[in-house]
Amino acid sequence: MKKRIGLLYGGKSAEHEVSLSTARAVTGALNFEEYEVYPIFITTDGEWRRGERLEKPVSAIEELQFGDNTTILENNITDFLLDKNGNEVKFDVIFPLLHGTNGEDGTVQGLLEVLNLPYVGNGVLASSAGMDKVVMKQLFEIAGLPQVPYTYFIRSEWKNEQHAIIERCENNLNWPMFVKPANLGSSVGISKATDREQLVKAIEVALQYDRKIVVEQGIVAREVELAVLGNDYPEVSVPGEIKPVTDFYDYDSKYKDGSTALIIPAELPVETVASLKELAKRAFKAIDGSGLVRADFFVTTENNVYINEVNTMPGFTPVSMYPLLWQHTDVSYPELIDRLITLAIERYEEKQ
Ligand code: ATP
Ligand code: MG
Ligand code: MG
Ligand code: MG
Numbered sequence: 001m002k003k004r005i006g007l008l009y010g011g012k013s014a015e016h017e018v019s020l021s022t023a024r025a026v027t028g029a030l031n032f033e034e035y036e037v038y039p040i041f042i043t044t045d046g047e048w049r050r051g052e053r054l055e056k057p058v059s060a061i062e063e064l065q066f067g068d069n070t071t072i073l074e075n076n077i078t079d080f081l082l083d084k085n086g087n088e089v090k091f092d093v094i095f096p097l098l099h100g101t102n103g104e105d106g107t108v109q110g111l112l113e114v115l116n117l118p119y120v121g122n123g124v125l126a127s128s129a130g131m132d133k134v135v136m137k138q139l140f141e142i143a144g145l146p147q148v149p150y151t152y153f154i155r156s157e158w159k160n161e162q163h164a165i166i167e168r169c170e171n172n173l174n175w176p177m178f179v180k181p182a183n184l185g186s187s188v189g190i191s192k193a194t195d196r197e198q199l200v201k202a203i204e205v206a207l208q209y210d211r212k213i214v215v216e217q218g219i220v221a222r223e224v225e226l227a228v229l230g231n232d233y234p235e236v237s238v239p240g241e242i243k244p245v246t247d248f249y250d251y252d253s254k255y256k257d258g259s260t261a262l263i264i265p266a267e268l269p270v271e272t273v274a275s276l277k278e279l280a281k282r283a284f285k286a287i288d289g290s291g292l293v294r295a296d297f298f299v300t301t302e303n304n305v306y307i308n309e310v311n312t313m314p315g316f317t318p319v320s321m322y323p324l325l326w327q328h329t330d331v332s333y334p335e336l337i338d339r340l341i342t343l344a345i346e347r348y349e350e351k352q
Contacts, residue, residue, distance in 0.1 A: 002036045003092040005341065006080070008108070009064065010042040013100030014188050018255065020061045022097045022316045027064075028057040029318075029334040038089060039064055040080050046102070050080050078115065093344050094119040097316060100185050104313040105131035118348035120340045121291040122312040129287045130312035133182045133214045136287065143286035145279055145307045148298070149173055150216040152182065155207055166196060169215050176218035178248075179203055181210030185311065187250045192218060219306065221298035223249060224266050226280040227314075227325035229339060231290045231347050236277040237325035239297075241266035254315075262321060264328045272303045283310050291343050294322045 009023035010016055023039070030037055032055075039051035041064060051066050058064055083089050094117050096108055106128030112119040122130065129135050134152045141147065151172055153165050169177060179202035181189040189209035191202035199215070206213045223244075227237035243261040244253040253260045268276070280295035287293075287310060294314035298306045314322040318333050326336050 002034060003341070004036045004038065004089060005030065006038045006040050006089075006091045006094040007097060008040045008042070008094055009097040010044070011098040011100070011103045012042065012044060012046045013098070013103060014184075015099035015186055016044050018186075018315060018317070019097050019099055019103075020064060022320075023064050024058055024061050025317050025333075026095070026097060026337060027054060029337050030057075031334065031338075032056060038091070039066075040094075041065060042098070042102075048077055048080055050082075052084070077111070081115070091117055093117075093341050093348075095341070095344075096121060096313070099313055099315075100131075101183070104185065104311075105183065118344050120344040122287075122289055122293070123347075126287045126289045126293075127312050130289075130293065130310050131183050131185075132212070133180060133309065134212060136309060137214070139286045140283060140307055143282055145283060145286065146305060148217045148219050148306055148308075150214055152212060152214045154213070155211040158203065158207065158213070162200075166199065169199060170196070173215065173217040177202075178216045178218050179206050180214045180216070181206045182212035182214050183210050186254055187248075190248075190250065192248060219298050219300070221300045221306070222266075223308075224268070224276065224297045224299050225321050225325070226276055226295050226297070227322045227329075228280050228284045228289065228293045228295060228310075229291075229326065229331075229336070229343075231343055234281055234284050234289070236280045237329040237331075238265040239268060239273055239276050240264040240321055240325050240328075242321070262324060264324055268299065269303060272299065272305065275305055279305060279307060283307055287312075290347050291340055292322070294325075 007023055009019045011019055037054040041049045049066055081088055094112055106124040109124045109127050151168055176192050176194045179191050189206045191205055193199040193202045203213055223242045224239045226239050228234045241263040242249055245259045246253045283295045284293050293310040293312055295310045296308040298308055323333050323336055
């Protein structure tokens with residue numbers, strides 16, 4: 001019997017467009033002999049729209065956005081489980097291809113848990129812990145993973161104790177500092193500050209995106225990422241290096257100018273690769289990951305390694321780092337998708 005897959009994509013976050021290109025690529029990689037594919041589209045306004053079952057891979061992104069005449073599921077979100085005649089579609093697995101808020105942060109995962117549906121990728125806890133940079137850093141600290149020094153605060157503390165916070169940053173962290181909204185991705189709201197004036201500005205910018213702010217000590221280092229795949233016994237890919245041409249790996253260098261070089265495998269001593277692989281696995285376990293994560297590291301010229309973060313739903317187009325890392329580790333894009341679907345079903349069955 002064919003497996004019924006619900007592809008869930010789009011979404012309200014800043015990463016809506018990225019999600020659409022991922023969804024298109026995934027329909028191109030799924031074997032239609034093996035899978036029945038149902039598109040479920042979340043608009044930028046957060047409306048859920050259900051499309052007809054796909055007969056073949058979609059060639060244009062517009063096909064995934066449907067027309068205005070498609071069913072809008074505003075009354076009852078669980079209507080996405082019904083076909084056009086109102087009969088329930090029994091999904092074998094939901095594949096959330098969503099990044100950021102309401103997708104990567106455990107909220108959609110919670111909805112799918114409540115509906116008792118198997119789904120690809122991390123569960124509620126790992127997703128939300130991976131989304132909140134403060135919680136993630138605290139879990140990494142407990143797991144003994146090396147990190148750059150940091151501090152954090154919330155909006156109301158900034159309002160009332162601005163001077164104390166600046167002092168705390170200056171006393172504990174060296175310049176430059178990186179200021180980040182705690183719950184975002186794609187470098188949105190992140191700035192580098194080289195003095196007190198810039199720090200204040202950077203904090204004001206970050207506060208537009210989140211009530212919780214992280215300030216980190218900047219590090220001069222190479223950026224190296226590894227892909228983790230699995231549930232209880234995860235596997236780790238070869239490392240890949242990112243070489244942005246900009247000052248740091250900001251939003252535009254990720255999605256706009258296309259000039260960032262990805263070097264796979266990264267040129268590193270074998271011992272460094274071994275320690276990165278071990279740390280990536282420990283980071284995955286520290287957040288109680290399942291399915292996949294991309295673990296992002298800093299590697300200094302002395303080959304000292306620091307973890308920056310994990311992403312629980314990393315960029316997933318065929319030209320994104322996560323799938324490319326697996327391709328260089330002998331797991332093709334279609335094979336990777338099959339593996340993720342199998343892992344989702346295994347995790348679900350283990351829980352029953
Ligand atoms: P994504 O989820 O898209 O990977 P993000 O929004 O979660 O990104 P980070 O990965 O934390 O953000 O930071 C974005 C970029 O900013 C990094 O890839 C790096 O170029 C730079 N950066 C962040 N923190 C530091 C730091 N402490 N020192 C030096 N550079 C940093
Ligand atoms: Mg991130
Ligand atoms: Mg991210
Ligand atoms: Mg990152």
